[in-house]
Amino acid sequence: MFSRVLAVSIMIVALSLVGLPALAADNCQTCHFEFEDEDGASHKFVRDIHGQKGLGCVDCHGGDPSLDDMDEVRREKDYRGVPSHLEVPRFCARCHSDAAYMHEYNPSLPTDQLEKYKTSVHGQRLFNNRDDKVANCISCHTVHEIGDAKMPHSSTHPVNLIATCGKCHSDADYMAGYGIGTGQVDDYVVSVHGVALLERNDLGAPACNDCHGNHGAAPPGVTSLSAVCGNCHAIEAGLFNTSPHEPAFAANDFPMCETCHSNHKILKPDDSMVGTHHEAVCAECHASDDGTRAFAIAGTISEALSRLVTAHGQAGEVLSEAIEKGMMTTDEEFRFKEVDQALIQARTMVHAFDADSVLSRTGPGILKADSVRVNSAALIDEYHFRRKGLGFATLFITILVVALYIKIRRIDRGLNE
């Protein structure tokens, strides 16, 4: 009895040392793990989401894992081996398009990846042109090291995705012949979105897939741009669509947001984009003699914005001096947030391309900013007043101390005499 218990215990310990993915019956994993190094498929597979969900080599590659001999394994009739580049999408889809099968592992995961892939530029070229350079599943998801996009180490996690796409799209030799340039990643990295995602780790900022789609990756068309950008920039899109620019852009085939903000290198918009000077975006199409009110409106908007920016800056400067001096600035800090909001709203209102809309935000904003400035200045005055008061009090007390000291000396002398 005892020896049997001991034997079972030893077995359990031994098994747990070998590790769960290499459970007794899976001879593929056991042998490959022994003969491959760290970069080998069997080693990577331990970290792979499929491995972690309990799947084995045979679930993708087929064959009988109980056999010891590799040649025998290859003779099994459902042995699928290693798929070619062109075969990969259907190889993965065998499970991933099977809703019933996927349900057993992750009911919330969609099963339409292959269908979407077929609509993507990658998929179209792969299937229609038999192009084996375009991305298939493993180009983005890796082989044997596939991870959930939510996991920070996954190649499809938003922060890593930029490099994943850039692997091909930034490689000029690789992309030669496709005619779409290779500067997208470099442009994106310095863009407002790239800085937010990669430097500030703001996962709310869009990565490549948020505009281009993931499995159905394609550049957004001219008409869909308002929906793509408008997904987050809803107010701007709404204002634009009711502005005089909408019909004009449509008639000229100008992509709406891109025309002024560009595409991958979307820099943080600057107020100098609006206006009548020659660097202004407005001036690219409009001139003072183009027969429309556009030039005048651009001038008014630009002037209103710069007045608010100046008032905001002055108020902020005075306020931070008051904060730095340790004054109680709670109320002014609160009001200054309202000025911030006014500035954000005024800049948003530019997309209506209508002077009154912008003025309706800059007017009250300037008034508030001025009051913050005046009140903060009063707090700074108070700070100086306190020091001046202290100075006077010190002066009075010092005079009194000196006079008292002289008096004491005299009294002492009087007493001694």
Place this chain on the structure above:
Amino acid sequence: MAPIKSSRRGFLEVILGGGVLATLGAVVYPVIRYIIPPAAGEAKLSQLKLPFTRADIEADPKKAKYFKYGRNLGIIYLTEKNELRALAATCTHLDCTVQHRPDLGIIWCSCHNGRYDLDGNNISGPPPRPLERYAVKETDDVILVSRENA
């Protein structure tokens, strides 16, 4: 010599007297200013009494009103079930002010289309965290708002 000495003594007495008065003034002046009641009357409680009534919120086209809570902005709104709820009104993404959208039944941030449900949970768009919830108490025509954990 005597007159000079006495005048010097007199001078010292004047300085002494003046010094005492000035020092007393320096002490008494702040005390008197301190005693004068400030404009705000008395300390505001952590429980904030809103300067408007339920009727004002109902009358608002967006069925919502903003209020100042310390150095933060709060929003109070009426749900479809005529229930009052209050949240911090500053979006957790990039500090824009959120608004109530009774048409969609959500709290909405217009800056990047961030959406929160009526409990302040972030449900879509860039916001990384829920909005802070405030407790609302209603008695007669008075609405009281306070932080939930304080």
Place this chain on the structure above:
Amino acid sequence: MPANGTDAKLGFYDRAYAWLNERFKIDALVEYMGDKKVPVHGHSAFYYFGGISLFLFIVQVITGILLLMYYRPGADTAYESVRFIVSNVQFGWLVRSIHSWSANLMILAVFIHMFTVYFTYAYRKPRELTWLTGIGLLGLSLMFGFSGYLLPWNELAFFATRVGTGMAGAIPVIGRDILVIMRGGEEVTGATIGRFFGLHVAILPGIFTVLLAAHLIFIQRQGMSEPLHWHDRAETDKKYQRFFPSFLLRDLLVWLIVLNVLAILAVLFPDGIGVVHWPLGTKADPFAPPPEVIRPEWYFMFAFQALKMLPAHVLFIEGELFGILVFTVGGVIWALVPFLDRKTGGQKARYYMAFGWLVLAFIIVMTVIGYVLE
């Protein structure tokens, strides 16, 4: 002074004095004080620290009363009302700042006063009761500090009070009950503010005033203690100054200087400076994680640090309990020293002197360790 002729020739002050003297026999008082003499020697400066402590206490009473006008105890109102005082009430920041600075300086002055009395053997007969009332006043001052610290109900105060009252829980048998009585419940809550507030503004001032009156009357009856080496000195070699007006006016002079120092500190550093600071900060939140460093006020640092450094068990008793025991025994010896050390010269007196230096060194070393090494 030559006597002047008629009343009409007298100035206003002389007439007022005459009016009062007729009723209260002030001449006798002045004569009594005029006879009193204060020894003048190398360490005379230390005679002023009792007076400084008294002055700072008076400042505490005045600023405390002013703060009472706007302060409202309670979990919902304490923090808000202090915030109101420093932001909305004119010169409220000054009153709070002076109250805090004066509190810290008063503790410092009291400590200096006590140690100089100890090291000059001034506690010996006939001043045993003066010493005892002084020890009582020190204890009350520390309780003032501890109870006042919580009243703003900010994060800093909340956690310091939780740790401080928690230490009382280590006392065997009755510790738990003491803790509950101190906190007004199992936890530090709004109920604790009520207790600490009552203690701080009513109970402690009441007892303090009585003890202080006794302390002052004793000093007035007995005069200043003369240094030891004067005992075998000829009367002609001893230098004195009159208590009234010479010493009293000098006292006044020192008070004025202290007042000025207070004003400068309060205006330039309204929230304190270095380890002596009291920023209002955020409101106490019992559910928030405690700040990384919870520090008691500097005058409790030596005890806090010593208790922290004790091993878990010393001689079969819990380390913390052992520490409290040692402090209690040390405190009792310290308080009863006038009854233990009576004879001048001899081996025993030297032991008590060594004990005094040991205590001072312990306090300084532990305080430094508490701030530097942690």
